[in-house]
Amino acid sequence: MRVLTLAALLWLPLAQGAIDVYEFEDSAREEVFRELLRELRCPKCQNQDIADSNAELAKDLRDKTYQMLQQGSSKQEVIDYMVARYGNFILYKPPFMASTLILWAGPVLVLVIGALVVLVRTRKKSATANDEALSAEEKQRLDRLLNKNKES
Amino acid sequence: MNRRILILSIPLLLFLGASVFLYKGLFSDPTELESVLIDQPIPEFTLQDLHDLDKQHDKGIFTGQPMLLNVWATWCPTCYAEHEYLNELKAKEGIYIIGMNYKDEREKALRWLDNLGNPYAIDLYDPRGMLGLDLGVYGAPETFLIDSNGVIRYRHVGDVNDRVWQQTLKPIFERME
Numbered sequence: 001m002r003v004l005t006l007a008a009l010l011w012l013p014l015a016q017g018a019i020d021v022y023e024f025e026d027s028a029r030e031e032v033f034r035e036l037l038r039e040l041r042c043p044k045c046q047n048q049d050i051a052d053s054n055a056e057l058a059k060d061l062r063d064k065t066y067q068m069l070q071q072g073s074s075k076q077e078v079i080d081y082m083v084a085r086y087g088n089f090i091l092y093k094p095p096f097m098a099s100t101l102i103l104w105a106g107p108v109l110v111l112v113i114g115a116l117v118v119l120v121r122t123r124k125k126s127a128t129a130n131d132e133a134l135s136a137e138e139k140q141r142l143d144r145l146l147n148k149n150k151e152s
Numbered sequence: 153m154n155r156r157i158l159i160l161s162i163p164l165l166l167f168l169g170a171s172v173f174l175y176k177g178l179f180s181d182p183t184e185l186e187s188v189l190i191d192q193p194i195p196e197f198t199l200q201d202l203h204d205l206d207k208q209h210d211k212g213i214f215t216g217q218p219m220l221l222n223v224w225a226t227w228c229p230t231c232y233a234e235h236e237y238l239n240e241l242k243a244k245e246g247i248y249i250i251g252m253n254y255k256d257e258r259e260k261a262l263r264w265l266d267n268l269g270n271p272y273a274i275d276l277y278d279p280r281g282m283l284g285l286d287l288g289v290y291g292a293p294e295t296f297l298i299d300s301n302g303v304i305r306y307r308h309v310g311d312v313n314d315r316v317w318q319q320t321l322k323p324i325f326e327r328m329e
Binding site: 043044056057060061064083084085086087089 | 185186187188189255280281285286287288290291
């Protein structure tokens with residue numbers, strides 16, 4: 001555990017440092033830059049954003065992002081540029097389209113189906129509960145059994 | 153009764169479906185990204201020649217015949233592994249290959265070609281990975297199959313070896329015009 005904490009502490013300034021080399025005069029643009037570094041996934045390293053990754057390619061993408069922003073590109077323009085080259089993989093948040101529909105609608109769909117099943121089942125149960133009143137014969141039998149128990 | 157069995161078997165079917173999906177996932181390579189540039193022309197670029205820095209190349213070199221574009225670097229062990237096979241492809245099958253030295257040091261690259269042989273018809277020098285970025289290159293080696301109109305038809309990530317060439321690349325290469 002202590003090793004882990006140590007590793008985390010050592011890692012932190014490194015990851016921060018990666019961002020801090022870039023200087024911005026405009027703080028709004030810097031904010032966009034930071035957002036982009038968090039939203040773009042490093043194509044080389046599967047599950048790190050380009051702010052976090054020390055891969056050469058991640059550095060190139062940071063440089064490119066910085067360059068584009070400095071030249072006045074908007075956030076969306078940078079994103080479009082990256083997607084045109086690396087595909088939707090580079091986005092942590094997949095766009096809403098036919099092939100990603102299941103990602104967006106999946107959880108809602110599961111929830112709705114689950115709720116429907118529960119609803120239908122409880123309805124059925126309360127409907128059948130009334131039918132299950134004991135017939136006269138069954139009542140007699142029950143009484144007999146109970147009495148028997150009492151006597152013994 | 154039949155309907156009941158049908159309804160009861162839905163979870164089983166769902167489970168089987170999910171199992172097949174996940175099982176297939178076991179054998180897919182998550183590091184292999186699909187290229188978005190398939191069926192798109194090679195992007196515009198200007199790069200220096202690796203041997204002669206005064207010489208510049210542009211998009212025009214990618215037209216006229218079907219060819220391979222091989223992205224390589226001396227820091228990449230897999231490139232070393234595939235180099236001999238590229239030599240063979242050129243010597244035995246007469247495949248036209250353009251090499252792009254990617255984010256590398258020029259002296260090392262030149263020494264590499266001197267020592268291991270040069271299978272490339274043209275040697276592009278891309279020390280800053282500019283064309284690499286435009287091609288969506290995310291590592292080395294990568295090999296692009298480009299038709300005579302300069303349109304990218306296929307991208308292979310990883311080394312080119314006999315198996316990959318015979319099974320995957322060659323059929324596509326031969327279909328290209």
